[in-house]
Amino acid sequence: MYVRHREITLVFIAVAALLAFYFPLALWVKVSWPGPVDVAAKIRLHGPFARFNLSGFAYVARVYQLNQLGDTAVFPDHSPVMLYEDNRVLGPAHSLHDDVANFGGGRFSHWKDFGIVFSTSDNTDPNSNGRTYWAVVAHPAAGLSSRPDTGLNHRPPSTASPPPAEPEAVQ
Incomplete structure (x- = not known):
């Protein structure tokens, strides 16, 4: 049971870290105008x-x-x-x-x-x-x-x- 709890905690920390990176990046992209690719x-x-x-x-x-x-x-x-x-x-x-x-x-x-x-x-x-x-x-x-x-x-x-x-x- 302890191992399962530890895995869930690590997944939760990984998801939180990913979201902490994603939202500032998404805000920056919106403000900096992505525009057409070419x-x-x-x-x-x-x-x-x-x-x-x-x-x-x-x-x-x-x-x-x-x-x-x-x-x-x-x-x-x-x-x-x-x-x-x-x-x-x-x-x-x-x-x-x-x-x-x-x-x-x-x-x-x-x-x-x-x-x-x-x-x-x-x-x-x-x-x-x-x-x-x-x-x-x-x-x-x-x-x-x-x-x-x-x-x-x-x-x-x-x-x-x-x-x-x-x-x-x-x-």
């Missing part, structure tokens, strides 16, 4: 984020490293950028700026010579909600899409809300 670029977006047109839920993040990948009026679905809030993919990508500002919900758009116009998943202020935002570009071979809204219809950006040419144009 990425070409992963850039942490740093605030403060300027409000887009002083209204609604839209904010602007400047990501000069990804400028050449941005959408343009000629190629409105060009950007392969995926936007993450902590470890959650936001979207739909390539959204109209008016939709980002009026509806939020994680919508975003990445424009060449302007940056990423985005909203948070719950329409809170990204400057104060405590979350980390990442711009991610997957390797083409990874088969990852920048369109988490694959089943949704997409409308290209309208001419009514083109991105300003200069960062100073954001009010």
